Amino acid sequence: MNHPGRHWHKLEDERIQCDVCPRYCKLHEGQRGACFVRMREADEVVLTTYGRSSGFCIDPIEKKPLNHFYPGTSVFSFGTAGCNLACKFCQNWDISKSRDMDRLMDQASPEEIARTAEQWGCQSVAFTYNDPVIFLEYAVDVAKAAHARGLKTVAVTAGYITEEARGDFYSEMDAANVDLKGFTDEFYVKLCGAHLQPVLDTLKWLVHETGVWVEITTLLIPGQNDSDEELTALSRWVAKELGTEVPLHFTAFHPDFKMPDTPATPPATLTRARKIALGEGLRHVYTGNVHDTEGGTTRCTGCGKALIKRDWYEILDYALDDNGACLACGTPLAGRFGHFGRAFGARRIPVAIHRGA
Template sequence: MEGTREVLSGVPARWWHALPDGRIQCDLCPRDCKLHDGQRAACFVRANQGGQMILTTYGRSSGFCIDPIEKKPLNHFYPGSSVLSFGTAGCNLACKFCQNWDISKSREMDTLMDEASPQAIAQAAKRYGAQSVAFTYNDPVIFAEYAMDTADACHALGIKTVAVTAGFMHLGPAREFYAKMDAANIDLKAFTDDFYFKLCGGHLQPVLDLIAMVHHETDCWIELTTLLIPGENDSDSEIKRLAEWCFKELGPDVPLHFSAFHPDFKMLDRPATPPATLQRARRIALDAGLHYVYTGNVHDRAGDSTYCPGCGKAVIERDWYEILSYSLDDTGHCKHCGTAIAGRFGHFGHAFGARRIPVRIAAM
């Protein structure tokens, strides 16, 4: 926690309570930060201002882009559609391998961010033809109030919402948060608490509890991503245990993405993940009974594509974020054999493609 007593600005935040010693405790995530007046929480964006919790980044963003939905990554949520993506600053984990560290670890962005109200974001998504808005780049857990208000504004205009998150959140606020999300990609960073503690400053069990809750108690579509780091979480035994947990707790139809690490932030001494490691992990997870397992951050058309669990044929062939062929009807059934593919589908006209389009949004 930051110990400086600075003059802070922001909007009232939720999920906190006062302590007998005059501090307040944040109840949003398992860090349970306890703050004196003027202190910021570990995430840097939630703070004690005069005995009240405030969110300092409400209405401000690190930037906006139109992306393909597959980049989140979400392969079973309206494939080929475009999504308006944005984030803020800060994070409630401390991953040494963070690949968005310039945003998530920023301490200078409070005065540099673009301003945009929830209504302006929703209207921009409509204007640009984006089917959804994604809260991403940094973890939307820490700007939950802003994300939830934006979700309400999006839903009023028929725009869907997506959370890209590490899932390190208490279940009480998570139930409220995911009730407003149409889809989420949740990082399952490893399958040992030692990894979470040493490399992320967190713990595994709260993430597992949250994933299970979202899957079983909400209508939010989820997909999982595991970034495989050589020598840390890429052993056959750990991958097998992770995949077996997914099968037992979530069933065979929740997609699992294995993504390639590249040296970044505080782990510059590690090599990039070989494509063969991702392909090995994919085979292990498929052998564990999962129907939809993908590889990411590498060129692997087989690992990018979606296969029907009924007939085994490719129903969505992909190359990176490009869709090469699409063999599902509007309700998500295989055109070859009629098997229902798990996910959220609609009419497929043409894919947005691999473009990334930076956009500006007028403040409101």
């Protein structure tokens, strides 16, 4: 099951350092990294989850969430086990924090995944549910197989990856939704067991030095990262360092994992955050995990017309041409677009891998 890993080197003290994420885990023989799935074996780093998944599903692309990447299309989604962050508020903790490898019941080669996604009519394949950075080799091979069949690829990630590994990983990604979990290092250290700066570095590199389409998500947790001051600083940084056209999603927290006593995010908090971000000049700011048509609607930056009206994952109206330009004034919308047919909707379809030729 174990697959040779990339991005590691041997240290003078005979330990091996994994160079995939900024944790730089230093491993003795048989020891696993903090992500749990990268391990030292036979004097090299191996990936223990290659070809093994926690399950496959067809989702709307809006669930990733991506609002400017082929809206209304379906995406073939899967993840593995493990994670390189330690978020106390993880909404997928049963997968990302799993130490039970038997949870990985579905096995599939990269080609089998790509073929099944194509047969189901999906336009893209998403690496999601847990962070694909930690299963880099598997994700890259699946992405290559998907591209060979004309499919797009999507990374749903915390962006916690090193400069050494990010070119390898993102070279095969067409889009990424990056979780910017908060905007203080204290938040990252106390609630995620990580640091803020590597995520900011990843975002700047993605937007300015690659062709990857980028959207950002911040899960707002009451009393932790939802103050006016922090939201203003975050929004101001995105506008200045990434540009005002990068979409920003504010999504609602629900009590889970190690924060069961923290209240759910009130819808008013999302509305307040969106107002702050729009006030800082961001053009595309969305609310998520709630029914909020105004907070889910994409508007033309030229004439202000509602281009894509949404209620959660449902598209209610669509007013773009095949090139992503406003039908009323011709102003192009930032993103990736094509012919819009019948929207996939809010369905979630569990899928079994189609094996064989």
